[in-house]
Amino acid sequence: MKRTFALLGFTALAGFILIAVVSTQSAKPPVFQGSLIDPPILAKDFLLHDQNGQPFRLSDQHGKVVLLYFGYTYCPDVCPATLVDFKRIREGLGDRVNEVEFVFITVDPDRDTTDQMKNYLGGFAPNFIGLRDEPPVLQQVWADYGIAPQKQPGAGTAGYLVDHPARVYVIDRSGNLRLTFPFGLAAEAMLHDVLVLFAD
Amino acid sequence: MDKEILNLALRRAVIVLILSFVFVFAFSELAYALTSSSPDRDPQEIVLTIPLGTAEKIAAGQAEPTIPEEMNFVVGDTLVVKNEDTTDHQLGPLFIPAGTSASLPLQKASSFEYNCSFQPSSFFGIQVRQQATFSFRFFAIAYATPATAIFLYVYSIVALPFKKKELSTPQE
Numbered sequence: 188m189k190r191t192f193a194l195l196g197f198t199a200l201a202g203f204i205l206i207a208v209v210s211t212q213s214a215k216p217p218v219f220q221g222s223l224i225d226p227p228i229l230a231k232d233f234l235l236h237d238q239n240g241q242p243f244r245l246s247d248q249h250g251k252v253v254l255l256y257f258g259y260t261y262c263p264d265v266c267p268a269t270l271v272d273f274k275r276i277r278e279g280l281g282d283r284v285n286e287v288e289f290v291f292i293t294v295d296p297d298r299d300t301t302d303q304m305k306n307y308l309g310g311f312a313p314n315f316i317g318l319r320d321e322p323p324v325l326q327q328v329w330a331d332y333g334i335a336p337q338k339q340p341g342a343g344t345a346g347y348l349v350d351h352p353a354r355v356y357v358i359d360r361s362g363n364l365r366l367t368f369p370f371g372l373a374a375e376a377m378l379h380d381v382l383v384l385f386a387d
Numbered sequence: 388m389d390k391e392i393l394n395l396a397l398r399r400a401v402i403v404l405i406l407s408f409v410f411v412f413a414f415s416e417l418a419y420a421l422t423s424s425s426p427d428r429d430p431q432e433i434v435l436t437i438p439l440g441t442a443e444k445i446a447a448g449q450a451e452p453t454i455p456e457e458m459n460f461v462v463g464d465t466l467v468v469k470n471e472d473t474t475d476h477q478l479g480p481l482f483i484p485a486g487t488s489a490s491l492p493l494q495k496a497s498s499f500e501y502n503c504s505f506q507p508s509s510f511f512g513i514q515v516r517q518q519a520t521f522s523f524r525f526f527a528i529a530y531a532t533p534a535t536a537i538f539l540y541v542y543s544i545v546a547l548p549f550k551k552k553e554l555s556t557p558q559e
Contacts, residue, residue, distance in 0.1 A: 222481050222489050222490055224489050333482050352477070352482075364484065
């Protein structure tokens with residue numbers, strides 16, 4: 188009788204814990220880890236020039252996923268961190284690496300010359316694309332993507348800093364703006380979303 | 388003799404288990420009652436709509452009355468910002484083109500003060516708190532009870548060792 192009582196107690200406890208563990212671990216994560224734009228809209232097109240002086244038009248990238256980031260090479264924190272994330276995503280893509288373009292558009296054309304961008308981006312990955320152009324052309328692209336760079340006084344030899352949003356824009360293979368990645372989202376989560384987009 | 392020890396050990400284990408559950412349950416509910424600011428609901432999708440004409444009002448220094456300046460959420464909520472305006476808007480990491488919506492999964496308890504294009508102050512406050520529904524507290528109790536029971540059982544063996552009279556039947 189006592190043993191039966193004890194066995195019942197332990198069985199109840201085991202069931203209690205099993206239900207708790209299964210229930211807390213069965214919550215399904217959202218399909219995308221980034222911020223979904225619904226409905227998707229055609230990403231605004233632009234024509235800029237890359238770090239080799241070659242023209243780059245967004246609409247020519249149809250068929251590839253484009254990860255678009257606005258930053259500057261003298262950025263002390265969020266830009267290099269984002270480019271490290273890009274590098275990790277690129278490494279995680281394996282043999283699909285050529286299906287994604289990693290694009291960096293400067294918010295500081297005064298200092299981000301073609302040579303400066305070539306040297307800077309080359310330190311992260313050989314095929315990252317750095318875009319710049321004359322300020323009026325860039326300003327239109329910034330406006331289209333909600334970017335309003337603000338120069339701020341900075342310490343040190345680099346001179347001023349530039350305030351700018353740190354999100355990554357994700358454009359799918361049909362040229363639609365589908366997602367944004369907030370700064371701080373893990374590279375693995377971004378890679379996951381890119382792979383989900385491949386399945387579209 | 389071994390069978391009697393086993394029975395005593397099992398009986399004590401069950402008693403300790405029940406006491407642990409009662410203790411953990413009481414402690415958990417007391418803590419919940421003392422910190423009643425924790426939202427008592429399950430995560431959900433919360434839609435914030437930016438009405439048509441908001442950008443014009445902001446440019447004129449007027450607040451859109453239907454948009455609060457601060458919102459409270461629980462971990463696991465998704466904030467969906469629906470932009471019915473003719474202008475693209477931004478909220479912190481979100482870029483919300485005109486005529487679309489953008490979602491922000493809120494996965495961690497924290498406070499945020501985001502730059503915001505649809506507030507005259509240019510800021511929007513978000514408070515994300517850990518949910519504390521009964522089921523959530525129940526699972527917490529389920530996790531805490533075994534550990535507490537093991538601790539109390541070991542303690543009981545040290546503090547109240549099995550007495551000899553418990554281990555043997557009285558001799559006439």
